[in-house]
Amino acid sequence: MSMGSPGCEHTAHSPLYISHTHTQTMAWLDKADDVKPPRGLLGLPELSWPGVYLPCYDILALEESPWVLRMTEAPAPAAPPSRTPEPNQAKLGQPQDPPSGMEGQVEERSLEQVQTMVVGEVLKDVDTACKLLNIAPDPMDWSCVHVQKWLLWTEHLHKLPQVSTMFQELSGRDLCSMTEADFRQRSSQFGDMLYAHLDIWRSGIFKIEDSALVARLWGMRKNRPAMNYDKLSRSIRQYYKKGIIRKPDVSRRLVYQFVNPI
């Protein structure tokens, strides 16, 4: 794959890229030396594709809310400081007594929604960063320059101090081989946050939780009322030929993987 070369000018897709409705954004991204993320232009409609599951965050997006996730394997990344309007968000990552009754359900739902928002926003940021920085979606392909670009962008996005200076001379491969403890060693305050963000970048695999629901919503999006999963899956298989989607190496039912563009 050639996308890893420094200065490469291609426009990379997000690991979660499904289709391409952001032509307007692409037009100015190509000449973006200024890496300030366009906060108001982060929209990527397909990222809120309902009924899709992300293994590392156990995310299931439903029709009523863009993203719903269940925390079973990994915590959501730390909330960006600039995106913390809800009081509940301060509770992320903190141990809590299990809620009880209606009040507990409401609180749990609020927490889910906040977590949903955070992860959804981070996933949008991934796609935006790929285009803004001209870097590959797969961190394994990053050069040292790309790593620094990513760090500078993350600094800017989350108003961090100069963490990039603590990760110099590291390629993407080096970065991916580091543990969370390694990250914390380099930045005790923000290492875990950076590690969580990198973890999202490394995720290319998703699972369809409710095939019927996904098919129904796909039909709504495509204005095909008769859509069902049989037809949807046929469409997905068409993406195999285009190199957009494939089955993971260990094939499982309803599990697909986005393919990095060449």
Added chain:
DNA sequence: GACCAGGAGCTCC
């Protein structure tokens, strides 16, 4: 029964 894979025909732009 549900999912997977792929061929072939069709419609739409």
Added chain:
DNA sequence: GGAGCTCCTGGTC
């Protein structure tokens, strides 16, 4: 002509 939907057959789990 390409993209995507639809229908179909056959296979696997």
